[in-house]
Amino acid sequence: MTAAVQKAPRFTTDDAARLAAEYFGLLATVEPLPSERDQNFLMYNDSGARFVFKIANADEALEVLDLQNKALKFLAGAQTGLQWPLVIPSRSGNDVVPVASPDGTAYFVRLFRWVDGVCLATIKPRAPELLESLGSGLARIAAALSHFVHPAARRTLYWDLRHAPMARVHIELLSAHQRELVEPIFAAWNELDWGALRSSTIHGDPNDYNILTDANGSRVVSVLDLGDMVHTATVCDLAIALAYIMLGERDPIAAAAHVVAAYHDIRALTLPEVEAVYTLAATRLAMSVCYAACQAACAPDNDYLNISNAAAWALLDKLSALPAGWPTDVFRRACAFPGPTSTDLLRSRRLHLGPSLSIAYQQPLHIIRGWKQCLYDSSGRAYLDCVNNVSHVGHCHPRVVHAAASQMALLNTNTRYLHENLSEYIERLTATLPASLSVVYLVSSGSEANELALRLARARTRRDGFIVVDMAYHGNTNALIDISPYKFNGPGGRGKPPHVQVVPIPWPGDTTAATYVAKAARESDNIAAFICESALSCAGQVILPPGYLKEAYSAVRAVGGVCIADEVQTGFGRAGSHFWMFETQRVIPDIVTLGKPIGNGHPLGAVITTPEIANTFANGMEYFNTFGGNPVSCAAGLAVLDVLRDEGLQENARDTGAYLLEAITALTERHSLIGEVRGQGLFLGFEVLHNPKMRSAGDTAADVVNRMKDLGVLLSTDGAYHNVIKIKPPMVFSRADADLLIESLDSVLE
Ligand code: PMP
Numbered sequence: 244m245t246a247a248v249q250k251a252p253r254f255t256t257d258d259a260a261r262l263a264a265e266y267f268g269l270l271a272t273v274e275p276l277p278s279e280r281d282q283n284f285l286m287y288n289d290s291g292a293r294f295v296f297k298i299a300n301a302d303e304a305l306e307v308l309d310l311q312n313k314a315l316k317f318l319a320g321a322q323t324g325l326q327w328p329l330v331i332p333s334r335s336g337n338d339v340v341p342v343a344s345p346d347g348t349a350y351f352v353r354l355f356r357w358v359d360g361v362c363l364a365t366i367k368p369r370a371p372e373l374l375e376s377l378g379s380g381l382a383r384i385a386a387a388l389s390h391f392v393h394p395a396a397r398r399t400l401y402w403d404l405r406h407a408p409m410a411r412v413h414i415e416l417l418s419a420h421q422r423e424l425v426e427p428i429f430a431a432w433n434e435l436d437w438g439a440l441r442s443s444t445i446h447g448d449p450n451d452y453n454i455l456t457d458a459n460g461s462r463v464v465s466v467l468d469l470g471d472m473v474h475t476a477t478v479c480d481l482a483i484a485l486a487y488i489m490l491g492e493r494d495p496i497a498a499a500a501h502v503v504a505a506y507h508d509i510r511a512l513t514l515p516e517v518e519a520v521y522t523l524a525a526t527r528l529a530m531s532v533c534y535a536a537c538q539a540a541c542a543p544d545n546d547y548l549n550i551s552n553a554a555a556w557a558l559l560d561k562l563s564a565l566p567a568g569w570p571t572d573v574f575r576r577a578c579a580f581p582g583p584t585s586t587d588l589l590r591s592r593r594l595h596l597g598p599s600l601s602i603a604y605q606q607p608l609h610i611i612r613g614w615k616q617c618l619y620d621s622s623g624r625a626y627l628d629c630v631n632n633v634s635h636v637g638h639c640h641p642r643v644v645h646a647a648a649s650q651m652a653l654l655n656t657n658t659r660y661l662h663e664n665l666s667e668y669i670e671r672l673t674a675t676l677p678a679s680l681s682v683v684y685l686v687s688s689g690s691e692a693n694e695l696a697l698r699l700a701r702a703r704t705r706r707d708g709f710i711v712v713d714m715a716y717h718g719n720t721n722a723l724i725d726i727s728p729y730k731f732n733g734p735g736g737r738g739k740p741p742h743v744q745v746v747p748i749p750w751p752g753d754t755t756a757a758t759y760v761a762k763a764a765r766e767s768d769n770i771a772a773f774i775c776e777s778a779l780s781c782a783g784q785v786i787l788p789p790g791y792l793k794e795a796y797s798a799v800r801a802v803g804g805v806c807i808a809d810e811v812q813t814g815f816g817r818a819g820s821h822f823w824m825f826e827t828q829r830v831i832p833d834i835v836t837l838g839k840p841i842g843n844g845h846p847l848g849a850v851i852t853t854p855e856i857a858n859t860f861a862n863g864m865e866y867f868n869t870f871g872g873n874p875v876s877c878a879a880g881l882a883v884l885d886v887l888r889d890e891g892l893q894e895n896a897r898d899t900g901a902y903l904l905e906a907i908t909a910l911t912e913r914h915s916l917i918g919e920v921r922g923q924g925l926f927l928g929f930e931v932l933h934n935p936k937m938r939s940a941g942d943t944a945a946d947v948v949n950r951m952k953d954l955g956v957l958l959s960t961d962g963a964y965h966n967v968i969k970i971k972p973p974m975v976f977s978r979a980d981a982d983l984l985i986e987s988l989d990s991v992l993e
Pocket of ligand 1: 688690691717718776780809811838839
């Protein structure tokens with residue numbers, strides 16, 4: 244990521260050897276070193292001592308070389324904990340010697356002792372300790388240089404972050420997409436308040452090629468090349484280092500947060516500095532790609548430039564996908580500007596939260612932001628969310644947020660007033676369903692929806708009994724626990740109540756599964772309804788065998804019962820092929836219940852039924868639901884329908900789902916731990932098998948989920964043996980996300 248073009252003519256190694264001998268009395272073997280502006284040579288003398296011989300460009304002012312030499316001597320005498328190259332004077336006692344180039348122009352040469360170390364750019368992965376030692380090293384340099392003054396530092400340098408507009412002029416050389424990535428960064432730069440930032444002379448270029456570590460790559464030992472020293476905002480050095488540290492990191496902000504926190508520990512950052520550092524780091528990247536575009540226009544064959552430039556663009560792409568303001572939030576927390584710790588949060592939960600509420604993962608996550616298909620924890624780590632089927636169109640989708648928030652600012656009240664949001668929503672919602680399902684009740688959760696569905700069925704049939712599928716879960720109320728084998732047969736459950744009949748899970752390929760429903764219907768004279776998810780979630784992502792619902796519904800209807808499709812988990816396009824999962828079974832239910840994804844996280848649920856059922860329920864008793872159908876909920880629900888349509892998310896579920904299903908199936912060939920792979924659209928799952936050498940299948944699945952979390956991928960388990968890993972991500976899940984999931988799974992199973 245360099246910009247200046249090397250000035251001709253170049254000195255040969257013979258020229259360098261001759262000059263070193265003549266002016267410094269050094270007889271050495273010479274090798275060229277790469278560099279942006281200077282010409283540098285590595286020299287060895289007979290006793291093995293190593294030196295760097297630097298020939299400064301003809302246009303470099305003598306006073307700038309003096310600035311670098313004085314700064315090196317100053318830093319060597321300060322408490323930085325780092326090594327600095329010793330400046331070796333010439334035979335006549337000068338640190339800088341003017342020479343003539345082969346073509347007769349004046350140059351300046353200098354000689355330094357070599358500093359041993361490994362280039363940070365070559366070390367991957369980088370342990371937190373290494374990143375922390377970079378942060379503390381930079382902080383010590385800043386502390387030392389705050390006492391260093393030199394008139395030449397007050398220069399206009401094109402790399403100085405204060406002069407971003409000098410780089411921005413090259414923006415027209417970029418493609419439209421590239422411009423979209425850098426424009427917002429230059430816009431954020433425009434908003435910086437430079438007066439609020441402390442200033443001093445800075446190193447100016449702590450990029451990963453200038454930083455040396457010890458032989459093990461465990462700690463930073465030196466920061467070379469003071470060629471970009473300049474008087475500017477002190478925090479720019481930290482920002483420049485962050486720009487390069489983030490390159491190629493899977494989790495750039497988390498890596499950067501280690502550097503920021505360690506810096507802050509040694510030399511406290513001010514709040515304005517913390518709030519500026521991310522914009523400054525991004526500005527360095529933006530300047531770098533602009534200068535690279537300019538240089539590429541003159542030197543298109545420069546490979547080094549193209550490679551590092553590609554890494555910068557990849558990082559800019561990645562950073563552009565982050566939620567706005569989030570990196571700064573992370574840095575603020577890394578510096579312990581106010582915010583509770585995970586321990587504080589766990590303690591308050593233990594003291595005050597009902598103990599039957601669970602928390603995910605052995606090491607609980609403290610999630611502070613959500614954006615699209617990702618969640619972000621308080622340390623800055625990003626997680627690919629493969630389980631949240633509530634944030635259906637993506638976490639914090641701006642259209643949903645805006646719709647709900649702006650309605651919230653206008654009016655929120657109940658359905659006893661006329662409101663266009665309510666009318667528009669019930670029209671739009673029923674338009675997605677078969678014509679017979681034309682009457683809507685809006686509620687606040689999936690449980691409320693199913694609870695009401697049971698009441699409708701009882702009102703219609705004047706009976707009390709239900710047929711349910713084994714392992715089903717339909718909600719948290721008394722009546723729903725009674726029809727949820729997942730709960731009444733699970734820990735703390737009281738077993739099956741007499742009015743409920745449980746039929747076996749209809750496994751794929753089982754052509755007789757519906758006969759159990761017919762049998763249950765025949766054996767009772769009290770069946771009000773058969774309630775069934777259109778694909779079974781708690782049972783372990785089971786797709787119903789073809790014709791199952793058709794046969795089951797006709798058996799239930801034959802004895803006067805009604806058919807309820809619980810679409811709480813499966814609805815709104817997740818099936819990919821259809822908007823509603825029941826459509827894949829070619830049936831029309833009498834009652835459909837909706838929840839989870841319907842409001843993208845806003846508490847909303849719905850029951851949709853036929854006019855006949857709704858009319859028998861209207862027996863004089865009002866159905867009132869304080870929150871159900873309020874204008875804010877309806878605004879959120881409408882925005883979800885809009886986004887699903889405008890972003891083609893059902894089609895994405897179909898295509899990405901098929902791609903992912905195939906990729907998981909391919910994994911089974913290499914990993915004997917994977918059993919059956921199931922699902923459709925973005926409603927997928929696979930079994931983890933019992934490994935005789937290890938623990939139970941359920942424990943093994945839990946291990947896989949925990950290890951995947953450590954790799955930044957969130958999954959969960961379900962099924963009778965808790966050994967089915969479920970995949971039901973926000974519908975914006977992409978092929979790249981699927982690849983990451985597969986790659987991580989592959990390495991965990993390995
Ligand atoms: N039905 C099904 C199939 C569910 O999965 C759930 C929730 N997991 C519910 C109903 C209940 O929804 P809620 O938690 O919103 O009350």
